[in-house]
Amino acid sequence: MERSIFDIQAEFCKAMANPARLQITHLLRDKPMIVGEIASQTGFSQTHVSRQLSILRAVGVVECQRRGTEMLYQLTDPQIGEFCDLVRKLLCQQMKKRSNVLANGE
16 A cells, blocks of 8 residues: 655654754755764764764655665655744744734733
8 A cells, every 4th residue: 555645744844853953954955964074063873863863864854875894874865944934934934923822911
């Protein structure tokens, strides 16, 4: 039985519903990186980064290629970064509206 687009979308959203994975995705927008670079920039252990990259890879957010003894990770599509930006922008707007409502005592 074929999975519906909604099943695939739910799986994608579930994978992206993690602050560490969002941070890693954000870093990979700028350039492909190896696990050690990601760990260094995030403060996460290499084991943690590898685990998160595995989840992101399973849903098609990142892809990797071997570079000598290391794996180089990159986003599968630049639109993934744009999607994350759009979600953050929307959330910031909603937060601003909520704080305005609270400030006005409404």
